[in-house]
Amino acid sequence: MSSDIGLIGLGTMGSALALNIAEKGFGIAVYNRTAEVTRDFHSEAGELASRVTPTETLEDFVAALAKPRAIILMVPAGEIVDAQIAALRPLLGPDDLIIDAGNANFHDTNRRMREATGPFLGIGVSGGEEGARHGPSIMGGGDRAHWDRVAHILEAISAKYEGTPCATWMGEEGAGHFVKAVHNGIEYADMQMIAEVYGVLRDGMGYDAPAVGTVFDRWNDGALKSYLIEISGMVAGTTDPATGGPLLDVIVDAAGQKGTGRWTVIEAQHLAAPVPAIEAAVVARNLSSRRETRAQGEAVFGAAPTPMPPGTLDEDTLEQALICGKILCYAQGFTMIAAASEAFGWALPLPEIARVWREGCIIRSEMLNDMADALTDDPARNLMFAPYFADHLKAGHTALRQVVAQAALHGIAAPALASGLAYFDAMRTARGTANMIQGQRDYFGLHGFARLDDDSTDQHGPWAD
Numbered sequence: 176m177s178s179d180i181g182l183i184g185l186g187t188m189g190s191a192l193a194l195n196i197a198e199k200g201f202g203i204a205v206y207n208r209t210a211e212v213t214r215d216f217h218s219e220a221g222e223l224a225s226r227v228t229p230t231e232t233l234e235d236f237v238a239a240l241a242k243p244r245a246i247i248l249m250v251p252a253g254e255i256v257d258a259q260i261a262a263l264r265p266l267l268g269p270d271d272l273i274i275d276a277g278n279a280n281f282h283d284t285n286r287r288m289r290e291a292t293g294p295f296l297g298i299g300v301s302g303g304e305e306g307a308r309h310g311p312s313i314m315g316g317g318d319r320a321h322w323d324r325v326a327h328i329l330e331a332i333s334a335k336y337e338g339t340p341c342a343t344w345m346g347e348e349g350a351g352h353f354v355k356a357v358h359n360g361i362e363y364a365d366m367q368m369i370a371e372v373y374g375v376l377r378d379g380m381g382y383d384a385p386a387v388g389t390v391f392d393r394w395n396d397g398a399l400k401s402y403l404i405e406i407s408g409m410v411a412g413t414t415d416p417a418t419g420g421p422l423l424d425v426i427v428d429a430a431g432q433k434g435t436g437r438w439t440v441i442e443a444q445h446l447a448a449p450v451p452a453i454e455a456a457v458v459a460r461n462l463s464s465r466r467e468t469r470a471q472g473e474a475v476f477g478a479a480p481t482p483m484p485p486g487t488l489d490e491d492t493l494e495q496a497l498i499c500g501k502i503l504c505y506a507q508g509f510t511m512i513a514a515a516s517e518a519f520g521w522a523l524p525l526p527e528i529a530r531v532w533r534e535g536c537i538i539r540s541e542m543l544n545d546m547a548d549a550l551t552d553d554p555a556r557n558l559m560f561a562p563y564f565a566d567h568l569k570a571g572h573t574a575l576r577q578v579v580a581q582a583a584l585h586g587i588a589a590p591a592l593a594s595g596l597a598y599f600d601a602m603r604t605a606r607g608t609a610n611m612i613q614g615q616r617d618y619f620g621l622h623g624f625a626r627l628d629d630d631s632t633d634q635h636g637p638w639a640d
């Protein structure tokens with residue numbers, strides 16, 4: 176019998192997604208560049224193997240699919256996707272649908288849609304291996320009619336929040352991959368802020384890794400309840416089988432990255448959308464990889480972190496600071512999505528985006544449900560101004576200020592928290608300091624400025640004479 180859907184790329188995500196699809200009752204044909212991987216996958220599929228059709232040539236793969244065909248690509252982003260599409264298209268009929276489910280740059284997805292000689296969707300899938308296997312969050316983009324053809328499968332395999340599928344069509348073109356990139360940008364900032372608080376606990380307050388784990392575990396019962404806090408607690412609490420000490424203490428402090436955070440920041444700059452916490456997180460990852468330079472710096476200037484006198488900060492202050500930092504980074508991410516929606520004419524559904532992020536994805540958290548409510552009330556309002564989050568910020572910004580100030584005083588780098596605080600302060604300063612910049616620009620370049628008493632932009636200072 177022909178399979179309902181096909182999947183190419185049985186790596187970490189593809190194999191988990193294929194099993195998820197089979198488990199939900201769909202027949203799936205699979206193909207992988209390395210045939211041995213396909214054979215192993217099928218032989219290890221257990222009772223799901225009967226719904227999986229393993230194939231070893233693209234021709235057999237295509238022939239195994241019910242028409243019109245739907246094929247998921249789960250291969251590394253970039254040229255590999257283009258090559259896979261080029262190999263596949265000549266074997267397909269005009270109505271056959273290709274779905275790129277990897278972390279593509281949305282500009283590539285836009286281009287692929289323009290160039291496509293048949294139906295094409297770009298969907299963002301989040302949740303890592305576990306999410307792919309048991310329910311990811313799915314952000315779709317492309318022609319709505321193409322999404323509707325496979326929505327029943329994607330909704331069935333997606334995570335559910337109180338029964339509601341976390342799978343939604345976000346808009347035309349590369350809208351799904353754009354939303355996934357911003358998701359990852361927020362993920363970077365959220366992770367960075369947690370790492371910075373870990374730094375304060377470790378270097379400022381002298382906590383060992385298991386004690387840090389206990390703090391995160393406790394916070395996971397409160398407003399910070401989230402997958403990232405949960406796994407941070409588990410990571411901090413894990414013992415290294417080789418040394419018997421904390422595993423965290425032997426992990427190299429250089430963060431990897433595959434590019435989605437960087438794409439978010441580059442796009443934010445194009446859109447002139449302020450996302451300083453995400454930018455700080457990407458910069459921190461770049462800087463973390465320069466281990467030799469940091470070691471040289473420590474040799475020249477002495478080690479930066481110095482312990483804080485007892486009582487300088489407490490766990491509750493850190494928790495409040497992290498709550499505020501998190502709100503501010505999500506506020507930035509959502510305002511960037513709103514800016515893109517307008518710039519690209521996409522009508523991105525902001526409340527729906529918060530809803531599909533409530534379960535399945537890496538940034539899933541309790542707070543996203545409140546964000547969905549706030550964005551439903553007013554999608555155009557910056558989240559930090561929504562009463563629920565404004566109350567959190569009013570109650571907690573002093574704590575954020577204390578943490579950032581004490582971190583700075585004790586040489587502990589906390590760039591994402593600091594940039595979150597600067598964003599908060601800038602966003603509540605009605606009379607800022609850009610009047611000086613406008614004066615400077617006019618002085619050296621006659622660029623003109625608006626006056627408070629006359630808003631035409633072609634005013635000049637007396638230096639113009």
Ligand SMILES: NC(=O)C1=CN([C@@H]2O[C@H](COP(=O)(O)OP(=O)(O)OC[C@H]3O[C@@H](n4cnc5c(N)ncnc54)[C@H](OP(=O)(O)O)[C@@H]3O)[C@@H](O)[C@H]2O)C=CC1
Nearest residue numbers: 184185186187188189208209212249250251252277278303
């Ligand atoms: N890992 C994660 O947590 C997440 C990953 N993603 C995205 O999903 C996609 C897949 O990631 P992941 O599963 O982690 O990657 P893996 O490295 O685990 O798997 C890559 C897959 O692509 C195949 N492949 C690699 N190169 C080629 C090629 N040149 N031609 C054909 N097939 C090739 C591999 O086949 P072979 O066995 O022959 O090497 C393998 O099946 C990426 O875009 C990634 O960014 C999205 C969300 C989460």
Ligand SMILES: O=C(CO)[C@H](O)[C@H](O)COP(=O)(O)O
Nearest residue numbers: 301302431432433434435537
């Ligand atoms: O998309 C993901 C999670 O949502 C992937 O795990 C991605 O690889 C994470 O990004 P990076 O590797 O740059 O940390």
